[in-house]
Every structure is written in C-alpha cells, then in structure tokens.
Amino acid sequence: MNARELEFTEPERYELYEGPYYHFEITRRDFVQVLGAGILLSIALPGAFAQRSRADRPVRLAQRLHIGADGTITVLTSKVEVGQGSRTQLTQAAAEELRVPIERIRFVMADTAMVPDDGGTAGSRTTPSTVPAIRKGCAAARQLLIDTAATAFEVDAKALSVRDGVVEGLGAGRKFSYADLASEKHAKALERDVAPGVAVTEVAHWRVLGTPVPRVAAADIVTGAHRYPSDIRRPGMLYGRVLRRPSYGAELEEIDLTAAKALQNVTAVRDGDFVGFAAATSFEAEEARDAAAKTAKWKTAPHPSSEELYAHLRAHASSQRPRRDARGTPEEAFKGAARTLRETYNIAYIQHAPMEPRAAVAEWSDGKLTVWTGTQQPSRVMDELQRTFRLSRDQVRVIVPDTGGGFGGKHSGEVAVEAARLAQAAKKPVSVRWSREDEFTWAYFRPAGVIDVAGALDDKGMLVAWEHVNFNSGPSAIATPYAVANSVTEFKSCDQPLRSGSYRALASTANAFARESFMDELAAAADVDPLEFRLRQLNNERLRGVLVAAAEKFGWKSAWKKNSSAQKVGIGLACGTEKGSYVACCARIKVNQSAGTFKVLDVCEAFECGAIQNPANLKAQVEGCIIQGLGGALTEEMRFKDGKILNAKFSQYHVPRFKDVPKVETVLVNRPDLPSVGAGETPIIGIAPAIANALYNATQTRIRSLPIRDAKYKYS
Amino acid sequence: MKASLQFTLNGKPQRVTTEAKRTLLEVLREDFDLTGAKYGCGEGQCRACTVLIDGNPVRSCLTEMSEVEGRKIDTIESLSQNGKLHPVQQAFVNEGAMQCGYCVPGMILSTIALLKRNASPTEAQIVEGLNGNICRCCGYTNILKAVQRAAQLSREAK
Structure with missing residues (x-):
C-alpha cells in the first residue's frame, strides 16, 4: 500500500477489533475438520489493506471479465450495491473502456466464489480504487480484442479501434467482435495475464463516464422483482428467529426448550449463548421463541444510561495510545494570544436504520456453506463464517444481492452466522431477518463522543492557535483545514457503553460539527462575518472553491445580518474536507420564539470530488446526504437505561420524512483535471454545523450538541 | 387458530x-x-x-x-402488464427515484392511491400524502419529482 492510499483510507478501528459475535462449542467432528483443513487455515487471510492494494496489481483477465459467446460481457467485483449507485457507476466504467453500450454489460458483485477481492464497500473507496481497477482491466481487454484481431487479419494493431464492441479499421467485409474473441478459436488469449499500464480513456474523451446514466436494473426495483437478501427463497427453506437477551450484558442462566420443541416441525437450538428457532413460517418460529423465552432466566448486569453518557465517556478515556498530532508551539501560542475561547460539544449515539434490517439465507450442502446476506464486507463475513464453523476457504461462499441500505452499518456478519447455525441444525436452508427492534438494539451504532475545542485569536482577529480533542467518536477529519500555525489534535478511545462501528462519514460529522460551530464562535468573538472569517484563514483552494460557490448560490453576502436581538430567520454556514472531497453548506432556519421551535427552510450545498463520473447519481448522493444528515442534526439520538434501548422503533426514533425536507439546492463543482473520489459520505458533514450556526444567528443561543436541541429550542 | x-x-x-x-x-x-x-x-x-x-x-x-x-x-x-410498466413505475424509473430501492414498491403503491384520490396534487399534498413512507436513503427530492411526473403521465394516459 502506498502513502497516498493510506492517506485516504479510513482506519475504522471499531470493526477491526470486533471479534466473532458467537462462539460455538467445538465438537470432535469439527476438530477433525479443522485438522484436515489445517494447511489451509495456516494461510493468513489478507487483511483489508492488503486486499485494497490488490486493485493496483495486474489481475488475470478471467477473474475480472467473462465474455459470452453472444458477446455479453460480465464483469466481476467484490463491491456491493447498497443504494449508493456503485453498480451503475462501475457499469459505466466498464462500458467506457470496452467501448460497448451500457446494456451489454452485466456485473456480478460480491459473490465470493466468483469475484476478485476488491475489498469491502466502505470508506468511499469504490470510486478512487475500484473504478480505476475496472477501467484498467477493461481497457486491457479492449487491447486484447484489438491485438487478437490484428493477428487474425494480419494488420497493424495501431490502425484499429473499437466501437460498439466491434473492431474498426480491419477493412471491408472483415468483422471482429467480443463474441469472436470468446470463441474457442481465440480462447487461449483470455488465459494471458493482463499487461499493466494499458492506458485508460482520458476524461476529455469520456463518452459514458461523466454522463447521467440512469440506474441500471431500475425496472426490477419498481416491479418488485429484485430479490433483496431478505427476499431470497430456496427450496424447502425455513424461517428463523433468534432469542435476544433482555438487556446489554445479560447472561443466560437457564432455559427450557421443551415447549418450543413440542411445537410441530420446529427446530430449536441452544449452542453456547445462542438460542434460535426455525420453522416453516416466521409465525411458527416466533411462537417457538416466545414459548422458550418464558422459561429463560437471565443474570443482568449494570449498564450506564444515556443520561450520564458524556460524563461516562470522559471518565473512561483510555490512557493507551491516544492519537496526537501537533504542529508549531500551541501551548505558547495560547498563552500569548489576545483572546482564547474553549468549549465542549457532545455527540449522541445514532443508528443507521437501513430500511432492510440485517437478513441472511444459509444453505448447507455436502459440508459446504452458502450464505446470501446483506453486508458491505463479504470477505469479512466469509472469514467470520469460516472461523465460527471451522471451515476452509473453499467451503464457504458468501453472496450479496443488492441490499436495502447500509450507510456503514452492515460491516458485520451476525445474521449470516445465525442463519448458518439454524440451517446446520435444521438440515434445510434457513432465512433469518432481524426485526426493527433487533436492528435498533443489537446492530452497532455510530459512536457517541465528547469534543473539547479551544482557539486563540491575535489582536487582528486571526486564528493563531487551535486545539481539538475527541473522546470516543473517532479521529477522521480531526485536523483543521484552516491555516493555523500552532495546533494540536488528539483522539482518545473510551470504554463506551454501546457497541459502535462505522457510519456514513463516521467521525467527520462530529469533528466538523465541533470545528465549524466553534469557528462561528470565534468569528462572533472577532466580530467578523463567518464567511469572511473562514476565507481569511483558508489557503486550501479546493475548499475555498466550494465555500465561495455555496455562498454565492445561497446569496450569503446579501442575506448575512449580524444577530442583534432575537430574529425570526437565521442563516449559517459550514465547510469541510474528508476522503479527498470538499463540501460547503449554507442553511436558513425559521424560529418560532414563543414556542421555542425552529424549522429548516432551505439548504444550499456545494460539493467537489474531482472529475464527476455520473452527475445524476452524484446529485442524488449529495441530496440524500443532506437530508439524512438532518436526522442526526435534529432528531436522532439513542436513549438507553438499564441496558435497554428506550427508543428502538421508528415511532420513537424520528428519521427524516417528506415533511422534514427543506428546499435543497446543490452546486456540483466539476474538476475534470483531478482524479475522481467518492461522494457517498462527505456531503453529510456540513448540514449540522450550518444549522447550529443559523440557530445562533437567529437566537444568540449556541447549542453544542448533536442532535441540536436544548431546554429552550428544538426542531419541530 | x-x-x-x-x-x-x-x-x-x-x-x-x-x-x-x-x-x-x-x-x-x-x-x-x-x-x-x-x-x-x-x-x-x-x-x-x-x-x-x-x-x-x-x-x-x-x-x-x-x-x-x-x-x-x-x-x-x-402493476406492470405484459412487460409494460405502470405510469407510476415508469415515472420512478425516469426520475431516478430510487437509491437502495427497498421503499420503492411501497412508495409506488402509496402514489397510486394518492393519485386516485387526487389526480393533480400540489407539492404540499404529495408531501402530506407520502409522509408516512420512509426512504432511509433520503431520496425524497427525486421521489417528489417522480410523483409529479406520475400525475402528469397518468392524466395523459386517460
């Protein structure tokens, strides 16, 4: 892995340290299997980083591409489609380089038995890593087509090109296409390694990339024909349900499965701390589970409540390995400053709550396990299944059908393990789908955090020192993008009450919220327009570019009025950079002073991610991020007490709905001169601080928490 | 029982x-x-x-x-007959009104019911009529356009 990749790779430490969800008792038979497969098990599986770097190595053509006799081209990748548009974008990339129409390309995504490992779908890596890998592979295939045609017809390859999948320049009456390449006569050519360094198409010559290609397979979605993981059906398949603990940390002391087993055609399993049931219908599986649950005795454990969350995090900061980064001499700069401000921001736990909860279908056949499941990390889930069931690599196959939402929330394989354990016991395929309450309770959360920020101004109102300390929520985008000579940032992991993991943009939302709110506080202290205050200390041209673009489109300069007394309308802005892309967001809110409520009227966001590959999908991602970001900004917060989630339902946990949608304007800044980077995450980070700043502008009340609400003001 | x-x-x-x-x-x-x-x-x-x-x-x-x-x-x-999409389905395709698409069947059926009650809904009436449908990808802006186009297509189809 080179330094550039490291720079953009989000270290998602939470998953890296997550162990298997269940541990099953080892049996003699398993043990023999492990010994039998010992040689395989001793081979270290490549880690996520190694997997990613594979994209840059030459890939054998047969692994990446399949060309049918009819000329249909199948491209293989381990990436998944969870709604972000990867299938369409990758299809564009392949069509561009192969010089074939979109309709001729089919993608097989995330079937571990078939695809090369491009890594999981996370960290906005598909655009900067996988698209280039696909493009290189397809460009090489196009060159192979040309070279083979040149040899077959004894012409100079340099005089040939490809259009609509057919070689041009061979002369009258001569035809050579991808279908010809796939014929037996030329099949040997496909066994060659692809030479590295085949040039991909320059942005200026893009015909398919850069255009608003509509979503592929859209017809299957609108007709209900597409099979999501929870829709997979297998012959003789049963439906499974798992008994959940009543609270975090509860341990099962005893349970009587007699009543459950007495029900007709029910498979009941207790294996270690796993208790599950499978039956011909979900109704029967639930009946069995409920019958058994009545007999369960649990030993509960104390657990902190959300009321005491922030004090808990601060008190339980780990002293080990804080990630600290300092430049200049911040301590001295703070001492010598004209003015110093210091504030604390709190960030709640939130849930991804994808529309499709975790789901898996598992099927055993001849000791081999196949699992269809919704995950962003098929390779990790395969690894989890291998370790749990002590299987070798060739005994497990994970297939990820296009899935009903992820947002960073589907990196783990619990449901795959549950379905596989039940299918093993029932000797039939089993489908397990989590309930919404399961998903809100037992899936992992975006980590909560406490952030301390301090800043110092000189007598001219310029920023001279900066300090940013994040407890628990994560280090991504913790560095300030502003030009400040003296700064220190630190991330401290904590012993935290809830299981946490990745989330769209993960900690950059929290860090941007604290930083951009605080920049507003400093601007007010310096008595400068917050746009002007930012621009004065911003050298990064790309970030300046989006900030100016958003402010112009929004009409910031004419709209800005320094708060004098309580106003009805307030405006705020924020900007930031993460994973190589740049965002700036302006928001206007309206406050009802007597009711203490506010609503968001309109939002204008500018976003830049290099050369735009699909403007329609990019716009959808940016708009989706802004509106999804409203949830975390205004209403979403996990509440918990005594080890139980208190709001594990959509009726108790408000996610954005139609009525919450403000007027949204986007400015997509295209930079064809720059490499394309991902766009599914960073556009979410600007909305929350823009709203908090607008609320301050309207009310002179500064709310330093996500969600943005206090005793006096709340969104309504 | x-x-x-x-x-x-x-x-x-x-x-x-x-x-x-x-x-x-x-x-x-x-x-x-x-x-x-x-x-x-x-x-x-x-x-x-x-x-x-x-x-x-x-x-x-x-x-x-x-x-x-x-x-x-x-x-x-x-909804689709002999491979021909219903106008509301067609409108969702045309407007790219889907991200993961899991909410889409429910959105489409709710839209059909909405347009049956009111063939020319205003934006506010669409928002009111579909507020019970969650799209967690938050693709609401394109869904709104799709419903508006669906109303137009449905009127033209009559």
Missing part, C-alpha cells in the same frame, strides 16, 4: 388455510413468494409493506389474515 380464507390476489381467486393471526405481509412473502412488499418496521411506521386492498393502501404488516376474507388484494407485482 387456523382458518380457511378466500380472497382475490392480483386478480386470481385464492383459498388458504393458515393461522388467522399471521400478518398479510408474512403470508404474501412466505406462502405466495410475493416479496415486493417489504418488512421495514412491523409497526406501520414506514409503509414499505404497503399493498392495495380493494384499491386502498394498507399496511400489510399490521393486517391479520382474518381481515382479508373476501377482499381484493393487489401487490406491486400486479
């Missing part, structure tokens, strides 16, 4: 014997392999499970089988 029930499903008469307390959503998905209606919350809050009963949108996750005796049920699978 098992019951023998008769109803019309996507134009065909059906008779099933099953637990009367099972939800319509479960029976559609598990007994009829009609998986277009989705589970999203189990409490009628997201409407991913929407089907039409006698032409009206119903949350199938809250509907017990005992309630469908003698009724006419239509699911998303019944």
Whole structure:
C-alpha cells in the first residue's frame, strides 16, 4: 500500500477489533475438520489493506471479465450495491473502456466464489480504487480484442479501434467482435495475464463516464422483482428467529426448550449463548421463541444510561495510545494570544436504520456453506463464517444481492452466522431477518463522543492557535483545514457503553460539527462575518472553491445580518474536507420564539470530488446526504437505561420524512483535471454545523450538541 | 387458530388455510413468494409493506389474515402488464427515484392511491400524502419529482 492510499483510507478501528459475535462449542467432528483443513487455515487471510492494494496489481483477465459467446460481457467485483449507485457507476466504467453500450454489460458483485477481492464497500473507496481497477482491466481487454484481431487479419494493431464492441479499421467485409474473441478459436488469449499500464480513456474523451446514466436494473426495483437478501427463497427453506437477551450484558442462566420443541416441525437450538428457532413460517418460529423465552432466566448486569453518557465517556478515556498530532508551539501560542475561547460539544449515539434490517439465507450442502446476506464486507463475513464453523476457504461462499441500505452499518456478519447455525441444525436452508427492534438494539451504532475545542485569536482577529480533542467518536477529519500555525489534535478511545462501528462519514460529522460551530464562535468573538472569517484563514483552494460557490448560490453576502436581538430567520454556514472531497453548506432556519421551535427552510450545498463520473447519481448522493444528515442534526439520538434501548422503533426514533425536507439546492463543482473520489459520505458533514450556526444567528443561543436541541429550542 | 380464507390476489381467486393471526405481509412473502412488499418496521411506521386492498393502501404488516376474507388484494407485482410498466413505475424509473430501492414498491403503491384520490396534487399534498413512507436513503427530492411526473403521465394516459 502506498502513502497516498493510506492517506485516504479510513482506519475504522471499531470493526477491526470486533471479534466473532458467537462462539460455538467445538465438537470432535469439527476438530477433525479443522485438522484436515489445517494447511489451509495456516494461510493468513489478507487483511483489508492488503486486499485494497490488490486493485493496483495486474489481475488475470478471467477473474475480472467473462465474455459470452453472444458477446455479453460480465464483469466481476467484490463491491456491493447498497443504494449508493456503485453498480451503475462501475457499469459505466466498464462500458467506457470496452467501448460497448451500457446494456451489454452485466456485473456480478460480491459473490465470493466468483469475484476478485476488491475489498469491502466502505470508506468511499469504490470510486478512487475500484473504478480505476475496472477501467484498467477493461481497457486491457479492449487491447486484447484489438491485438487478437490484428493477428487474425494480419494488420497493424495501431490502425484499429473499437466501437460498439466491434473492431474498426480491419477493412471491408472483415468483422471482429467480443463474441469472436470468446470463441474457442481465440480462447487461449483470455488465459494471458493482463499487461499493466494499458492506458485508460482520458476524461476529455469520456463518452459514458461523466454522463447521467440512469440506474441500471431500475425496472426490477419498481416491479418488485429484485430479490433483496431478505427476499431470497430456496427450496424447502425455513424461517428463523433468534432469542435476544433482555438487556446489554445479560447472561443466560437457564432455559427450557421443551415447549418450543413440542411445537410441530420446529427446530430449536441452544449452542453456547445462542438460542434460535426455525420453522416453516416466521409465525411458527416466533411462537417457538416466545414459548422458550418464558422459561429463560437471565443474570443482568449494570449498564450506564444515556443520561450520564458524556460524563461516562470522559471518565473512561483510555490512557493507551491516544492519537496526537501537533504542529508549531500551541501551548505558547495560547498563552500569548489576545483572546482564547474553549468549549465542549457532545455527540449522541445514532443508528443507521437501513430500511432492510440485517437478513441472511444459509444453505448447507455436502459440508459446504452458502450464505446470501446483506453486508458491505463479504470477505469479512466469509472469514467470520469460516472461523465460527471451522471451515476452509473453499467451503464457504458468501453472496450479496443488492441490499436495502447500509450507510456503514452492515460491516458485520451476525445474521449470516445465525442463519448458518439454524440451517446446520435444521438440515434445510434457513432465512433469518432481524426485526426493527433487533436492528435498533443489537446492530452497532455510530459512536457517541465528547469534543473539547479551544482557539486563540491575535489582536487582528486571526486564528493563531487551535486545539481539538475527541473522546470516543473517532479521529477522521480531526485536523483543521484552516491555516493555523500552532495546533494540536488528539483522539482518545473510551470504554463506551454501546457497541459502535462505522457510519456514513463516521467521525467527520462530529469533528466538523465541533470545528465549524466553534469557528462561528470565534468569528462572533472577532466580530467578523463567518464567511469572511473562514476565507481569511483558508489557503486550501479546493475548499475555498466550494465555500465561495455555496455562498454565492445561497446569496450569503446579501442575506448575512449580524444577530442583534432575537430574529425570526437565521442563516449559517459550514465547510469541510474528508476522503479527498470538499463540501460547503449554507442553511436558513425559521424560529418560532414563543414556542421555542425552529424549522429548516432551505439548504444550499456545494460539493467537489474531482472529475464527476455520473452527475445524476452524484446529485442524488449529495441530496440524500443532506437530508439524512438532518436526522442526526435534529432528531436522532439513542436513549438507553438499564441496558435497554428506550427508543428502538421508528415511532420513537424520528428519521427524516417528506415533511422534514427543506428546499435543497446543490452546486456540483466539476474538476475534470483531478482524479475522481467518492461522494457517498462527505456531503453529510456540513448540514449540522450550518444549522447550529443559523440557530445562533437567529437566537444568540449556541447549542453544542448533536442532535441540536436544548431546554429552550428544538426542531419541530 | 387456523382458518380457511378466500380472497382475490392480483386478480386470481385464492383459498388458504393458515393461522388467522399471521400478518398479510408474512403470508404474501412466505406462502405466495410475493416479496415486493417489504418488512421495514412491523409497526406501520414506514409503509414499505404497503399493498392495495380493494384499491386502498394498507399496511400489510399490521393486517391479520382474518381481515382479508373476501377482499381484493393487489401487490406491486400486479402493476406492470405484459412487460409494460405502470405510469407510476415508469415515472420512478425516469426520475431516478430510487437509491437502495427497498421503499420503492411501497412508495409506488402509496402514489397510486394518492393519485386516485387526487389526480393533480400540489407539492404540499404529495408531501402530506407520502409522509408516512420512509426512504432511509433520503431520496425524497427525486421521489417528489417522480410523483409529479406520475400525475402528469397518468392524466395523459386517460
């Protein structure tokens, strides 16, 4: 892995340290299997980083591409489609380089038995890593087509090109296409390694990339024909349900499965701390589970409540390995400053709550396990299944059908393990789908955090020192993008009450919220327009570019009025950079002073991610991020007490709905001169601080928490 | 308690014997392999499970089988005829009104019911009419455009 990749790779430490969800008792038979497969098990599986770097190595053509006799081209990748548009974008990339129409390309995504490992779908890596890998592979295939045609017809390859999948320049009456390449006569050519360094198409010559290609397979979605993981059906398949603990940390002391087993055609399993049931219908599986649950005795454990969350995090900061980064001499700069401000921001736990909860279908056949499941990390889930069931690599196959939402929330394989354990016991395929309450309770959360920020101004109102300390929520985008000579940032992991993991943009939302709110506080202290205050200390041209673009489109300069007394309308802005892309967001809110409520009227966001590959999908991602970001900004917060989630339902946990949608304007800044980077995450980070700043502008009340609400003001 | 029930499903008469307390959503998905209606919350809050009963949108996750005796049920699978998409489906395709798409069948059926009540809804009426449907990808802006286009296509089709 080179330094550039490291720079953009989000270290998602939470998953890296997550162990298997269940541990099953080892049996003699398993043990023999492990010994039998010992040689395989001793081979270290490549880690996520190694997997990613594979994209840059030459890939054998047969692994990446399949060309049918009819000329249909199948491209293989381990990436998944969870709604972000990867299938369409990758299809564009392949069509561009192969010089074939979109309709001729089919993608097989995330079937571990078939695809090369491009890594999981996370960290906005598909655009900067996988698209280039696909493009290189397809460009090489196009060159192979040309070279083979040149040899077959004894012409100079340099005089040939490809259009609509057919070689041009061979002369009258001569035809050579991808279908010809796939014929037996030329099949040997496909066994060659692809030479590295085949040039991909320059942005200026893009015909398919850069255009608003509509979503592929859209017809299957609108007709209900597409099979999501929870829709997979297998012959003789049963439906499974798992008994959940009543609270975090509860341990099962005893349970009587007699009543459950007495029900007709029910498979009941207790294996270690796993208790599950499978039956011909979900109704029967639930009946069995409920019958058994009545007999369960649990030993509960104390657990902190959300009321005491922030004090808990601060008190339980780990002293080990804080990630600290300092430049200049911040301590001295703070001492010598004209003015110093210091504030604390709190960030709640939130849930991804994808529309499709975790789901898996598992099927055993001849000791081999196949699992269809919704995950962003098929390779990790395969690894989890291998370790749990002590299987070798060739005994497990994970297939990820296009899935009903992820947002960073589907990196783990619990449901795959549950379905596989039940299918093993029932000797039939089993489908397990989590309930919404399961998903809100037992899936992992975006980590909560406490952030301390301090800043110092000189007598001219310029920023001279900066300090940013994040407890628990994560280090991504913790560095300030502003030009400040003296700064220190630190991330401290904590012993935290809830299981946490990745989330769209993960900690950059929290860090941007604290930083951009605080920049507003400093601007007010310096008595400068917050746009002007930012621009004065911003050298990064790309970030300046989006900030100016958003402010112009929004009409910031004419709209800005320094708060004098309580106003009805307030405006705020924020900007930031993460994973190589740049965002700036302006928001206007309206406050009802007597009711203490506010609503968001309109939002204008500018976003830049290099050369735009699909403007329609990019716009959808940016708009989706802004509106999804409203949830975390205004209403979403996990509440918990005594080890139980208190709001594990959509009726108790408000996610954005139609009525919450403000007027949204986007400015997509295209930079064809720059490499394309991902766009599914960073556009979410600007909305929350823009709203908090607008609320301050309207009310002179500064709310330093996500969600943005206090005793006096709340969104309504 | 098992019951023998008769109803019309996507134009065909059906008779099933099953637990009367099972939800319509479960029976559609598990007994009829009609998986277009989705589970999203189990409490009628997201409407991913929407089907039409006698032409009206119903949350199938809250509907017990005992309630469908003698009724006419239509699911998303019944909309396109001979490979031709229903105007509302076509509008969702044209406007790119889907990200993960899991909410889309429920959105489409809710839109059909909305347009049946009001062929030319204002933006505010669309927002009101679909506020019960959650799109967690938050692709609401394109869905709104799709409903507006669907209204136009439906009027033209008449």
